[in-house]
Amino acid sequence: MGKYVAKRVLTSILTIWLVATITFLLMFLVPGGPFLAEKAPSAATLEALNKRFGLDQPKIVQYKNYMLNLLQGEMGESIKQRGRMVQDIIFSGFKVSARLGGIAILVAVCIGVPIGCIAAFNRGKWLDSLILFFSTLGIAVPGFVVSTVLMVIFSVKLDLLPTYGLTSFAHYIMPVSALAFYPTAYISRLMRSSMLEVLGQDYIRTARAKGLPQFKMIFKHALRNAILPVVTYLGPLLAYTLTGSVVVEKIFTIPGLGNEFISSIINRDYTMIMGTTIFLATLLIIMNMLVDIAYKIIDPRIKFK
Amino acid sequence: MSELLLNIQNERLSFFTPAGEVKALNDVTIQMKEGDVLGIVGESGSGKSVTAYSIMQLLPHTGRVVGGTIEFNGHKINEMSEKEMQAIRGNEVSIIFQDPMTSLNPVYTIGNQIREVIMLHTKKNRKEANERAIELLTLVGINEPAKRLKQYPHELSGGMRQRVMIAIALACEPKLLIADEPTTALDVTIQAQILELMMELKDKIGMSIIMITHDLGIVANMCQKIAVMYAGKIVEYGTVDDIFYNPQHEYTKGLLRSIPKLNDTEHKKLVPIEGTPVDLLNPPKGCPFAPRCNSCMKICLNKMPEYTEVNEGHISACWLLQKKEFEQGGK
Amino acid sequence: MNNKNKLTFHLDVSDFLPAAEEEKQSLAVMRESVSFWRDGLRRFKRNKLAMASLVVIILVLLFAFVGPAVYPYSYEQQIRGSENLAPMEYSAKELARIESGESVFPHFLGTDGHGRDIMVRLMMGSRISLLVGIIASALILVIGSLYGTIAGYFGGRVDMVMMRIVDIIYTVPDILIIILLMVTLKYPMKNLAENVPGFEWINTIGVGLICIFIVFSLLYWVGMARIVRSQILTIKEQEYVTAARALGASHSRIIRKHLLTNVMGTLIVTTTLQIPSAIFTESFLSFLGIGVAAPMPSLGSMAAIAIDGIYTYPYRLLAPAVMISLIILSFNLLGDGLRDAFDPKLKN
Numbered sequence: 004m005g006k007y008v009a010k011r012v013l014t015s016i017l018t019i020w021l022v023a024t025i026t027f028l029l030m031f032l033v034p035g036g037p038f039l040a041e042k043a044p045s046a047a048t049l050e051a052l053n054k055r056f057g058l059d060q061p062k063i064v065q066y067k068n069y070m071l072n073l074l075q076g077e078m079g080e081s082i083k084q085r086g087r088m089v090q091d092i093i094f095s096g097f098k099v100s101a102r103l104g105g106i107a108i109l110v111a112v113c114i115g116v117p118i119g120c121i122a123a124f125n126r127g128k129w130l131d132s133l134i135l136f137f138s139t140l141g142i143a144v145p146g147f148v149v150s151t152v153l154m155v156i157f158s159v160k161l162d163l164l165p166t167y168g169l170t171s172f173a174h175y176i177m178p179v180s181a182l183a184f185y186p187t188a189y190i191s192r193l194m195r196s197s198m199l200e201v202l203g204q205d206y207i208r209t210a211r212a213k214g215l216p217q218f219k220m221i222f223k224h225a226l227r228n229a230i231l232p233v234v235t236y237l238g239p240l241l242a243y244t245l246t247g248s249v250v251v252e253k254i255f256t257i258p259g260l261g262n263e264f265i266s267s268i269i270n271r272d273y274t275m276i277m278g279t280t281i282f283l284a285t286l287l288i289i290m291n292m293l294v295d296i297a298y299k300i301i302d303p304r305i306k307f308k
Numbered sequence: 309m310s311e312l313l314l315n316i317q318n319e320r321l322s323f324f325t326p327a328g329e330v331k332a333l334n335d336v337t338i339q340m341k342e343g344d345v346l347g348i349v350g351e352s353g354s355g356k357s358v359t360a361y362s363i364m365q366l367l368p369h370t371g372r373v374v375g376g377t378i379e380f381n382g383h384k385i386n387e388m389s390e391k392e393m394q395a396i397r398g399n400e401v402s403i404i405f406q407d408p409m410t411s412l413n414p415v416y417t418i419g420n421q422i423r424e425v426i427m428l429h430t431k432k433n434r435k436e437a438n439e440r441a442i443e444l445l446t447l448v449g450i451n452e453p454a455k456r457l458k459q460y461p462h463e464l465s466g467g468m469r470q471r472v473m474i475a476i477a478l479a480c481e482p483k484l485l486i487a488d489e490p491t492t493a494l495d496v497t498i499q500a501q502i503l504e505l506m507m508e509l510k511d512k513i514g515m516s517i518i519m520i521t522h523d524l525g526i527v528a529n530m531c532q533k534i535a536v537m538y539a540g541k542i543v544e545y546g547t548v549d550d551i552f553y554n555p556q557h558e559y560t561k562g563l564l565r566s567i568p569k570l571n572d573t574e575h576k577k578l579v580p581i582e583g584t585p586v587d588l589l590n591p592p593k594g595c596p597f598a599p600r601c602n603s604c605m606k607i608c609l610n611k612m613p614e615y616t617e618v619n620e621g622h623i624s625a626c627w628l629l630q631k632k633e634f635e636q637g638g639k
Numbered sequence: 640m641n642n643k644n645k646l647t648f649h650l651d652v653s654d655f656l657p658a659a660e661e662e663k664q665s666l667a668v669m670r671e672s673v674s675f676w677r678d679g680l681r682r683f684k685r686n687k688l689a690m691a692s693l694v695v696i697i698l699v700l701l702f703a704f705v706g707p708a709v710y711p712y713s714y715e716q717q718i719r720g721s722e723n724l725a726p727m728e729y730s731a732k733e734l735a736r737i738e739s740g741e742s743v744f745p746h747f748l749g750t751d752g753h754g755r756d757i758m759v760r761l762m763m764g765s766r767i768s769l770l771v772g773i774i775a776s777a778l779i780l781v782i783g784s785l786y787g788t789i790a791g792y793f794g795g796r797v798d799m800v801m802m803r804i805v806d807i808i809y810t811v812p813d814i815l816i817i818i819l820l821m822v823t824l825k826y827p828m829k830n831l832a833e834n835v836p837g838f839e840w841i842n843t844i845g846v847g848l849i850c851i852f853i854v855f856s857l858l859y860w861v862g863m864a865r866i867v868r869s870q871i872l873t874i875k876e877q878e879y880v881t882a883a884r885a886l887g888a889s890h891s892r893i894i895r896k897h898l899l900t901n902v903m904g905t906l907i908v909t910t911t912l913q914i915p916s917a918i919f920t921e922s923f924l925s926f927l928g929i930g931v932a933a934p935m936p937s938l939g940s941m942a943a944i945a946i947d948g949i950y951t952y953p954y955r956l957l958a959p960a961v962m963i964s965l966i967i968l969s970f971n972l973l974g975d976g977l978r979d980a981f982d983p984k985l986k987n
Binding site: 204205206208209210211212213214215216217223224227228301302 | 364366390391393394395396397398399402403405407410411412413414415416424425428429473476
């Protein structure tokens with residue numbers, strides 16, 4: 004176990020470093036370099052700016068400096084929001100996004116898992132068909148469509164819910180629904196098929212042959228095995244929530260990290276783009292690592308090397 | 309009739325699949341007394357497992373008993389609810405499955421899975437159940453039982469797992485143990501050990517066994533009575549001696565011809581039974597074995613043969629027997 | 640004995656004559672054996688949902704690729720005076736033309752703020768989405784299956800190194816890198832198109848689209864590579880491959896003749912299911928304004944534009960939203976149907 008964790012941590016660090024390096028290199032494709040953007044200012048300001056962002060040094064030194072700063076959690080100064088440090092902007096945005104995304108993931112799991120189980124237990128009946136229909140539809144509708152349709156219905160037509168900001172409970176309803184829509188549908192499909200597979204396994208027959216009551220058979224023997232694929236989906240789910248929050252935050256004008264990321268792209272705030280990419284990538288890689296390790300703990304079959 | 313432990317009368321069972329009704333069992337009649345060891349032999353799809361599962365009502369929901377009665381230990385099985393069945397399963401009747409590799413839940417320890425059945429059917433608490441589990445593992449010949457209880461199924465070998473399955477099955481000292489090809493998935497050397505263990509335990513606990521297999525060698529060694537099944541029907545039923553030394557049904561004869569004998573002095577060729585079993589979606593109106601039978605007669609194709617009593621307790625359903633009687637009667 | 644003799648009364652001696660071989664055979668009902676593809680095709684045809692989605696896909700393909708050619712308006716044509724028309728509405732100018740006896744083609748879905756017909760933009764948008772989905776999936780198919788086949792077939796150290804690379808790419812958060820690449824690749828691409836002869840075609844296709852393809856072929860093939868590799872590893876152990884090798888077949892022949900034919904089912908299914916996910920990503924990027932560049936419409940960018948006017952023209956959102964959901968839904972259902980028919984193992 005310890006060895007596995009060590010190996011997993013090591014590859015994660017390697018991947019994070021790789022992403023940071025790629026990000027850094029890609030930024031030099033931008034005319035003028037990442038710290039300047041493409042608009043050419045006068046020679047005097049250019050020199051001043053070059054000095055300010057350390058661009059007068061050779062690229063390898065810049066790289067070394069950036070990486071060393073990164074290790075200390077320093078991501079430099081934002082180009083467009085002068086005077087603010089990138090990591091501070093990221094941190095304040097992330098607080099908002101994490102709450103929104105966390106609630107959405109919770110909602111998706113808490114609704115998706117039971118719905119999928121219900122469908123599996125009623126295989127072939129109308130309830131199953133109904134759930135299957137909606138979950139199939141659910142994975143076909145992009146997040147921005149869900150968001151905007153919700154907005155048209157509940158804000159434009161019915162005028163029930165607020166369209167922007169995140170200050171009260173009512174503010175959360177639409178963004179969370181929009182964000183949780185796809186994963187709920189996906190999890191319920193995943194849960195249904197995995198539950199059906201588990202119910203056909205020999206050990207379920209063994210449990211029945213022991214004379215176990217139905218609910219105990221399901222909760223003890225079936226669920227524990229059937230939920231494994233959902234655990235593995237948590238990694239991709241997190242990635243989806245992060246990207247989904249970009250759209251949702253833009254539509255509902257929520258001051259989260261996603262919105263910050265999009266405006267930094269539109270404003271060509273390259274230090275922000277770099278910082279956000281590296282931050283989100285690191286977050287995802289670490290979360291994926293944790294999910295992998297959690298999976299090994301839940302499923303004792305997998306031997307640790 | 310009350311002294312019978314198991315009394316299956318004219319059971320008919322069908323699977324209702326999207327493709328149609330599959331008539332899996334056709335007028336199956338089995339009677340067993342306490343302490344009996346019955347072997348059910350036949351090829352895949354002949355209905356041997358279905359017969360056994362129907363005693364425990366363990367069939368998938370598409371399978372339904374459409375006729376006949378099943379009585380076990382005084383319970384009218386086919387009239388009982390799922391809840392009533394739960395009290396019997398694992399308690400009065402247990403089963404060992406074919407594949408020990410997949411029959412144990414991979415995410416729980418051996419101990420957990422043995423204790424579960426003990427605590428379900430007895431009033432023992434966790435600690436007592438644990439002691440009983442250790443006792444059971446010792447009984448089935450597993451060394452270091454206390455250590456094994458903490459292990460997961462994947463940490464044990466196939467033979468060990470089958471011993472664990474036997475321990476689970478025997479936990480509540482059932483009246484009847486159904487063994488559904490318990491050794492098919494195991495190595496030959498392990499097979500012998502497991503069978504020996506089962507016979508030993510049968511005497512210790514005093515239970516009856518239904519041994520489902522396609523291996524005639526196993527039934528010869530273990531069973532008193534043998535039922536030969538073909539296409540959902542018992543085609544011949546008798547003692548081991550009846551079946552091995554006086555087989556009447558052409559299918560039984562074919563089966564016997566297809567086992568190798570080590571002590572043959574001359575080199576005989578093994579004779580396989582040609583052809584494939586009938587499609588139970590559209591069962592023929594005559595004898596199901598007719599298309600593969602070497603002595604097939606015209607009547608075999610059109611009429612189902614009745615059972616003929618060859619001698620006390622030895623019956624067979626074959627037109628050849630009827631023909632013999634017909635000729636004798638004609639004299 | 641007595642009760643049994645009763646039976647014999649209605650029996651005939653001739654019944655006990657041996658039966659002829661043909662009579663026996665007529666009873667042995669054999670199910671006809673069918674080939675893998677025929678069997679799969681039969682199962683697929685029986686799947687009504689999958690067949691229906693196939694029809695929908697064909698209709699959408701016609702709509703997107705034939706539609707703009709026969710439609711009287713073009714997607715970039717800005718009709719003066721016909722701005723912001725509601726569905727089926729005519730502008731004052733057009734009404735005057737109708738009164739003077741001219742026939743004016745109606746704007747089925749109205750026009751946008753620039754006086755562009757939304758219907759034809761929807762057709763073009765669908766075309767872009769479908770193109771992105773199909774081309775990206777084809778790229779993924781080629782790269783992923785080649786990579787996976789090589790890794791799986793040669794095994795050993797080659798496989799180890801190749802799969803470590805896949806592992807790393809797999810953990811790289813794709814959408815972030817895509818956005819990053821889309822943002823940064825634009826400049827060198829533009830540069831290439833404008834300054835290097837022979838690369839003018841980049842402008843015709845559009846820098847945005849090219850970037851999408853590059854990004855997809857850089858990142859998205861790893862899933863395909865993993866699936867193909869594991870299939871190859873299983874098939875490699877089969878006897879017929881050993882037999883072929885024993886007969887002196889070359890590496891490329893074994894890969895082509897034995898391995899690829901056997902993973903075909905998996906490839907078709909995975910590729911079909913890749914199409915909607917590529918369309919999903921493209922619409923997402925275009926919605927954020929970093930995908931397909933104006934004036935070329937995309938379903939995502941049409942939805943983005945519609946949002947700006949959501950209070951005044953909420954219906955404008957409907958057309959691209961329904962279209963994209965329909966496309967993704969039908970490809971998903973088609974893929975599911977193909978999987979059930981040709982590759983039941985792949986379920987989940």
